[in-house]
Amino acid sequence: MSKGFRNITGTFDILPDSQTIDGTTIPGARIWVDAECRIRGVMALYGFQEIRTPVLEPTELIARGVGQDTDIVSKEMFAFERGDTRYVMRPEVTAPVMRSYLQHHLDQKGGVQKLFYIGPCFRAERPQKGRYRQFHQFGVELIGAEGALADVEAISVMMDIYQKLGVHDTRLRINSLGDETCRSKYRKALLEYFEPLRSELSETSRSRLKTNPLRILDTKVEKERALLKNAPRLVDFLDSAGRAHFTLVKDMLGDVGIPFVEDPFLVRGLDYYSHTTFELESPVLGAQSALAGGGRYDFLAKAIGHRHQVPAIGFAAGFERLFQAMKAGGQNMDIPQHTQIYLVALGDEAQRWAQTTAARWRSAGHSVIYDLKGRSMKAQMREANRLNAGMVVIIGSDELASGSVVVRRMDSGEQQNVSLASIDSLVAT
RNA sequence: GUGGCCGUAGCUCAGUAGGUUAGAGCGCCAGGUUGUGGCCCUGGAGGUCGGGGGUUCAAUUCCCCUCGGUCACCCCA
Numbered sequence: 046m047s048k049g050f051r052n053i054t055g056t057f058d059i060l061p062d063s064q065t066i067d068g069t070t071i072p073g074a075r076i077w078v079d080a081e082c083r084i085r086g087v088m089a090l091y092g093f094q095e096i097r098t099p100v101l102e103p104t105e106l107i108a109r110g111v112g113q114d115t116d117i118v119s120k121e122m123f124a125f126e127r128g129d130t131r132y133v134m135r136p137e138v139t140a141p142v143m144r145s146y147l148q149h150h151l152d153q154k155g156g157v158q159k160l161f162y163i164g165p166c167f168r169a170e171r172p173q174k175g176r177y178r179q180f181h182q183f184g185v186e187l188i189g190a191e192g193a194l195a196d197v198e199a200i201s202v203m204m205d206i207y208q209k210l211g212v213h214d215t216r217l218r219i220n221s222l223g224d225e226t227c228r229s230k231y232r233k234a235l236l237e238y239f240e241p242l243r244s245e246l247s248e249t250s251r252s253r254l255k256t257n258p259l260r261i262l263d264t265k266v267e268k269e270r271a272l273l274k275n276a277p278r279l280v281d282f283l284d285s286a287g288r289a290h291f292t293l294v295k296d297m298l299g300d301v302g303i304p305f306v307e308d309p310f311l312v313r314g315l316d317y318y319s320h321t322t323f324e325l326e327s328p329v330l331g332a333q334s335a336l337a338g339g340g341r342y343d344f345l346a347k348a349i350g351h352r353h354q355v356p357a358i359g360f361a362a363g364f365e366r367l368f369q370a371m372k373a374g375g376q377n378m379d380i381p382q383h384t385q386i387y388l389v390a391l392g393d394e395a396q397r398w399a400q401t402t403a404a405r406w407r408s409a410g411h412s413v414i415y416d417l418k419g420r421s422m423k424a425q426m427r428e429a430n431r432l433n434a435g436m437v438v439i440i441g442s443d444e445l446a447s448g449s450v451v452v453r454r455m456d457s458g459e460q461q462n463v464s465l466a467s468i469d470s471l472v473a474t
Numbered sequence: 475g476u477g478g479c480c481g482u483a484g485c486u487c488a489g490u491a492g493g494u495u496a497g498a499g500c501g502c503c504a505g506g507u508u509g510u511g512g513c514c515c516u517g518g519a520g521g522u523c524g525g526g527g528g529u530u531c532a533a534u535u536c537c538c539c540u541c542g543g544u545c546a547c548c549c550c551a
Binding site for chain 2: 051054063066067068069086115117118119121136137160166168170172173174175176177180181182184185192205260263265313314315331332333335336337338361362364365366367387389390391421423424425426427428429430431434437439441451454455458460473
């Protein structure tokens with residue numbers, strides 16, 4: 046609009062209060078903090094520990110971890126070079142967390158590592174509803190356990206978090222991609238199936254026959270979806286161990302009361318997934334309906350150069366979509382600012398009194414605010430109201446002379462005179 | 475990367491079949507209440523009508539370009 050600087054396309058400022066721009070609500074900082082607190086609370090119930098890794102990572106880590114042929118790596122990375130080092134703004138956090146886990150030998154700490162993260166990610170996509178170039182994720186990486194218990198543990202925290210955040214209208218889809226051997230068998234079968242139908246496929250699907258045939262499964266083209274009905278199913282290619290794992294996961298989800306639908310066409314866009322994959326979607330989100338997605342990634346460690354295979358499962362979830370879902374669910378997206386005490390000071394001497402009194406009360410743990418501009422009483426009262434002050438203490442020349450101040454309760458409007466000598470004890474209660 | 479839609483006050487939006495001082499609601503500030511908020515009343519500030527070029531006696535309005543926003547495709551959180 047004006048000629049001044051603006052935030053970069055696809056990014057947004059989080060202001061103290063929520064803002065609505067062209068119908069899109071960007072929650073204020075208080076909302077973000079509140080959501081983060083609740084997420085941390087649920088994580089703690091499960092014993093997940095927070096990990097914070099750098100936003101900048103070696104390009105090679107992401108390229109090898111996420112997969113060279115994925116959209117993320119091939120066209121969506123914010124990457125640059127300095128000297129002979131190549132950097133990326135991380136497009137996701139799973140590979141970085143695995144990197145950190147391996148680098149710091151967290152496997153030597155005994156047991157499994159139950160990690161969670163909260164932070165920004167970057168992808169150079171064209172922004173649209175629910176999609177930004179800098180977006181914010183939270184997620185879980187549960188590393189070191191290969192059994193179905195771990196899968197269900199990861200899915201459970203995820204479901205619990207959405208419950209606690211008041212997002213109830215969701216659908217959990219799950220699938221199993223098996224391991225590399227079943228997948229390559231399946232890939233072959235899929236190729237054989239689609240080869241004769243080549244002419245029916247879209248251009249992108251045809252090129253995927255070469256690069257990544259599995260990705261044809263999540264096509265949105267109607268005609269292709271019809272073709273998929275008779276296509277071979279991945280489940281039929283799982284080996285007995287893979288099948289048993291998947292069955293166990295489904296049984297256990299039933300045991301803990303998490304409803305889900307099995308979706309044989311659920312494949313995820315990142316190379317590192319194997320076996321269990323899942324996605325939580327919300328019908329209120331529009332085109333970008335995925336609230337969270339995840340799966341098992343037992344082969345990631347080797348893909349990024351580790352000697353051994355490291356079993357792991359996790360999910361990543363988007364804050365922006367979470368907030369959209371919360372808002373669509375009728376949740377209040379405004380948490381008002383509030384303060385305990387507002388000092389209305391009139392005149393220089395009263396201001397000095399307010400300053401020293403505020404210092405004393407603040408160190409006692411009360412939130413105390415007073416006017417910094419020497420404004421009129423009316424203006425100060427109005428501000429006290431805006432800040433939802435519980436109590437206002439008024440002091441001017443009269444009060445200084447008489448040695449007592451006026452204390453007003455803002456909710457009831459009750460007022461009383463309190464001597465300067467005893468004012469501290471009143472506040473202490 | 476491709477396509478549709480949209481740019482008028484801080485926000486949500488009217489408006490002019492091209493015409494002289496561009497409006498409303500909310501918000502903000504002030505007064506009504508010379509020291510008392512939230513409700514009400516009154517007033518005020520705030521706009522190069524996104525930017526540039528063109529057509530015209532005259533452009534916020536019509537045309538072109540550009541920038542920005544938004545939605546969708548691809549894909550993902």
